[in-house]
Amino acid sequence: MKFAPLEIGPVRLENPVLAAPIAGFTDLVFRGLVRELGGCGLIYTEMVSAGGWIDGRIEPRRLDGVPDEPRPLGVQLWDREERPLEEAARRLVDMNVTVIDLNFGCPKRRIMGKHAAGAQLLRDPATVGRLVAATVRGAGATPVTAKMRLGPSVANRTAVAVARAAVENGAKAITVHGRTADESYGIPCRREQIAEVVDAVHVPVIANGDIDGPESAISTIRDTGAAGVMVARAALQRPWIFSQISAALRGEAIPAPPTLLEQRQLLLRHHSLVVEQYGDPHGTVLMRKFACRYLGGTSGARVFRDHVSRAEDSTDFRRIVDHYFPVEELEAELLAG
Numbered sequence: 001m002k003f004a005p006l007e008i009g010p011v012r013l014e015n016p017v018l019a020a021p022i023a024g025f026t027d028l029v030f031r032g033l034v035r036e037l038g039g040c041g042l043i044y045t046e047m048v049s050a051g052g053w054i055d056g057r058i059e060p061r062r063l064d065g066v067p068d069e070p071r072p073l074g075v076q077l078w079d080r081e082e083r084p085l086e087e088a089a090r091r092l093v094d095m096n097v098t099v100i101d102l103n104f105g106c107p108k109r110r111i112m113g114k115h116a117a118g119a120q121l122l123r124d125p126a127t128v129g130r131l132v133a134a135t136v137r138g139a140g141a142t143p144v145t146a147k148m149r150l151g152p153s154v155a156n157r158t159a160v161a162v163a164r165a166a167v168e169n170g171a172k173a174i175t176v177h178g179r180t181a182d183e184s185y186g187i188p189c190r191r192e193q194i195a196e197v198v199d200a201v202h203v204p205v206i207a208n209g210d211i212d213g214p215e216s217a218i219s220t221i222r223d224t225g226a227a228g229v230m231v232a233r234a235a236l237q238r239p240w241i242f243s244q245i246s247a248a249l250r251g252e253a254i255p256a257p258p259t260l261l262e263q264r265q266l267l268l269r270h271h272s273l274v275v276e277q278y279g280d281p282h283g284t285v286l287m288r289k290f291a292c293r294y295l296g297g298t299s300g301a302r303v304f305r306d307h308v309s310r311a312e313d314s315t316d317f318r319r320i321v322d323h324y325f326p327v328e329e330l331e332a333e334l335l336a337g
């Protein structure tokens with residue numbers, strides 16, 4: 001199976017494998033590591049409140065790194081008002097970002113309820129259209145994309161109407177997470193409904209949900225007809241997953257995953273970069289949630305997670321990693337082959 005590069009308006013992505021926006025995770029350090037590990041066509045920031053930023057209510061740390069880091073880079077905005085989205089898009093153009101994405105999928109009560117934004121907007125395709133149009137006015141030649149779920153609820157699946165409204169108003173690609181906002185991760189994604197969106201619009205559709213390696217990426221593309229895939233949770237556990245999926249889509253041999261020793265090195269480097277960025281102990285506290293996801297599936301992983309989720313500072317973090325993943329043992333395992 002061979003796949004074409006993905007074109008989002010004027011932007012051509014060599015690998016049709018995208019790293020999802022993940023609030024609390026896809027900060028500049030994580031984005032840098034994903035780029036280094038290769039295979040990712042485009043990576044997004046965490047969702048940023050356009051109104052909070054434009055009206056000065058927040059100083060978005062989520063935009064740290066954005067002006068200077070390598071391209072391509074996508075920034076995701078959320079809001080339910082046109083004015084802040086248009087202005088935020090203008091500012092992002094000045095920062096030379098590659099793609100501006102709009103969030104129509106967040107199911108969190110605070111976003112859907114208090115702010116009537118995120119997946120709440122799936123109830124109202126006309127408003128989605130106006131928000132996309134406003135963002136496109138601010139974005140000029142920079143492509144605007146939309147990321148959505150299948151609808152606000154199982155009883156109200158609006159993805160096709162919302163996607164059409166977004167595209168009619170200038171969206172250059174649509175990402176669909178194959179669940180409704182009231183569906184938990186326990187329920188499998190509905191690929192056939194992603195396929196309905198693919199059939200309904202003339203721009204590339206990126207399929208998202210439950211992709212955890214080359215096989216599920218290929219079967220998702222086969223079942224949906226999507227032009228690309230987006231990965232979220234699996235990338236937190238295995239940030240090298242993009243190189244494996246991209247190789248498989250190119251019909252090449254899938255690179256072996258890093259050895260446990262290499263995973264240990266990656267974890268420690270991630271920690272030191274986070275501490276460099278945020279200081280210690282704050283950086284170590286931020287790193288706990290990443291560390292709990294790395295090294296999954298190994299024999300000591302559960303106890304390791306239990307301890308590392310309480311690491312207090314860099315010394316403590318290093319001690320816990322040394323205890324559960326001692327270099328000498330990992331090297332001996334490698335030699336034993």
Ligand SMILES: Cc1cc2nc3c(=O)[nH]c(=O)nc-3n(C[C@H](O)[C@H](O)[C@H](O)COP(=O)(O)O)c2cc1C
Nearest residue numbers: 020021022023046047147177209210211231232233
């Ligand atoms: C902790 C967490 C934070 C997320 N934050 C965002 C976000 O900021 N913006 C967004 O569009 N989706 C967000 N998502 C949803 C993911 O991008 C993705 O659509 C979803 O997890 C399904 O993909 P997966 O099965 O590969 O995880 C988040 C998901 C998780 C688990």
